[in-house]
Amino acid sequence: MVSVPSPTHGAHSATAVEPPLPVKLVIAGGFGVGKTTAVGAISEIRPLTTEALITEVAAGVDDLTHTPGKTTTTVAMDFGVITIDPKLKLYLFGTPGQDRFGFMWDDVVEGALGGLVIVDTRRLDDCYAAVDYFEHKDVPFAVAINAFDGEVQHDLDEVRWALDISEHVPLVVFDARETRSVRDALLVVLDVALTRAQAANPA
Amino acid sequence: MVAGEPVPHNAAARERTAEDSARDVPEPTESEVPTEPVESAESVEPAEPVEPAEPVGRASAIRPFLLTAGRVAGSGTGPPLPVETQIVTTPDGLSALRSLTFERRDIVAACRRPQSVAELAARLHLHLNVVRVLAEDLRAAGHLAVHVPNTGTVHDISVLRRVIDGLRAVPDSRGSLRDSS
Structure with a gap:
């Protein structure tokens, strides 16, 4: 399989x-759940913020009853970079987590190796949209409970049940502030992606 | 259906949405939207606050699509450039640098070092979609090479293994971050 990006546009690419x-990997979850913190903990640059205009419509995940009229708004998306080797660069995109930012997700998730959904057990509701989205898009993902102050208030099985995630979806506890912890959570996601790729292309 | 495959239906949806955005844009959005990044709430976490390297703000001070003469999807017919698309200045672009102005010049100058659409937008304080349009223009003019990522990469076992090995090599602690600029 060809994996080197090829200049696909125009003849002036020399x-x-x-x-x-x-x-890229996508880090999703509700506001304040630790996405930017996680990106910052492992990125080799300080997280950058980019702004994009989005229209508040979203197929599939949006609850249109709450947004009877479309409006355009600006959202900030934080991202970081890890240079894997001189020829391979891993981007980590933290995506706004609310339902109404579904459009933003499409924009970012397309072509992602996988996703990590960060969960705050005090506000489980905030991550439903992200879980649904990854399931719906069939993107390899894992769920990571951010242990604020090293504390998780719920049993993992309870969380799994409450989120209604299937048993194939890894559920881990991590600390978004710790490089090591974020790295290991991302490795769990990549393991899901690798397993899936191997199943699809048996050697 | 796997996420990495080309998805024309999404592309169509995005084109439409982008057009809608353009129609809705005329009023500056900063009047309704807080100038703080939406996710600034995260900086009050117990963790060491991670501030963006540079303040965001310049982009919203002007109508973003003024820069693109109101266009939202460039001259291209395809879907918008993926955010991780790598952009590099061509020798042509380099020699044309003096004749370029404002954002176009900034983009061509910045891309002497290859970078993604997202990085470019962040560093130049431009909206993502503005960068997409200008990058496509500059590509058409021969000033930039635009390397759209191969969607098959998502299923490429060797790439996945390289990423896994590379991540494993990340030290337990990053220490102080290097500056991004």
Whole structure:
């Protein structure tokens, strides 16, 4: 399979500089759940913020009863970078977590290797949309409970039950402030992605 | 259906939404939207607050699509460039640098070092969709090479293994972050 990005546009692509192959993981979850913290804990640069205009409509995940009229708004998306090697760059995109940002998710999740849904057990509701979204899009994902102050107030089985996630979906506890902890959570996601890719392409 | 495959139906949806955005845009959004990043709530977490490297704000001070003459999808017919699309200045672009102005010049200058659409937008304080439009223009003019990621990468076992190995090599603690600029 060809994995090197090829200049697909135009004949003017001759350049001395060959950019790295970009891959991405998406970090999703409700507001204040620790997405930016997690990105910042592992990114080799300080998280960057980009703004995008979105229209508050979203197929599939949006509850239109709450948004009878469409409005355009600006959302901020934080992201970080990990240089895997000179030819491979991993981007981590923290995506706004509310239902109405479904459009933003499409924009970012397309082509992602996988997703990590961060959960605050005090506000489980906030992550339903993200879980539904990844399931619906068939993106490999794992759920990570952010242990604020090292404390998780619920039993893992309770959380799994409350979120209604299938047993194939890994559920881990992590600390969004710790590089090591974020790294390991992302490795869980990649393991899901690898297992799935291997199942699809038996050697 | 796997996420990495080309998905024309989504593309169509996005085009439509983008057009709608353009129609809705005329009033500056900053009047309704707090200028703080929406997720600033996260910075009050017990964790060490992680501030964006540079304040966001310049982009919303002007009507974003003024820069693109109101266009939202560039001249291209395809879906919007993925956010991780790598952009590199071409030798042509480099020699044309002096003749370019404002954002176009900034973009061509910045892309002497390859970077993604998202990085470019963040560093130049431009809206993502504005960068997409301008990048497509500059590509059409031969000033930029635009490397759209191959969607098959998601299923590429060797790439996944490289990412896994690379991540495993990340030290337990990052220490102080390098500056991003």
